[in-house]
Amino acid sequence: MKTFYYKKDSQRRRTYGGLNVKVSLYGVKNREIIKLGSCEWCTASYRGDESEVFNALVRLGQIPKKWLKSSESPWSSGGYFIGDVEKHYKIKELI
Numbered sequence: 020m021k022t023f024y025y026k027k028d029s030q031r032r033r034t035y036g037g038l039n040v041k042v043s044l045y046g047v048k049n050r051e052i053i054k055l056g057s058c059e060w061c062t063a064s065y066r067g068d069e070s071e072v073f074n075a076l077v078r079l080g081q082i083p084k085k086w087l088k089s090s091e092s093p094w095s096s097g098g099y100f101i102g103d104v105e106k107h108y109k110i111k112e113l114i
Contacts, residue, residue, distance in 0.1 A: 026112070
């Protein structure tokens with residue numbers, strides 16, 4: 020099971036609703052935490068922190084794109100951190 024971490028760097032209020040959230044993404048390699056990159060999203064309409072981090076990791080190439088298709092369910096489109104994806108990857112917030 021691969022483990023990824025994220026840390027919220029900043030949150031800035033938007034004038035028309037929600038927050039802009041910037042996070043740093045980290046992975047574990049040889050028992051050490053290494054920085055993989057960063058991403059940003061808006062909380063006005065979003066899938067949740069873990070799902071946003073999951074999509075960013077797919078864009079960065081850390082998780083294969085085939086997992087987007089496996090994350091689909093009868094009630095949601097692909098890109099959510101649910102089901103089979105949770106069995107193979109762990110995404111946690113660093114505090």
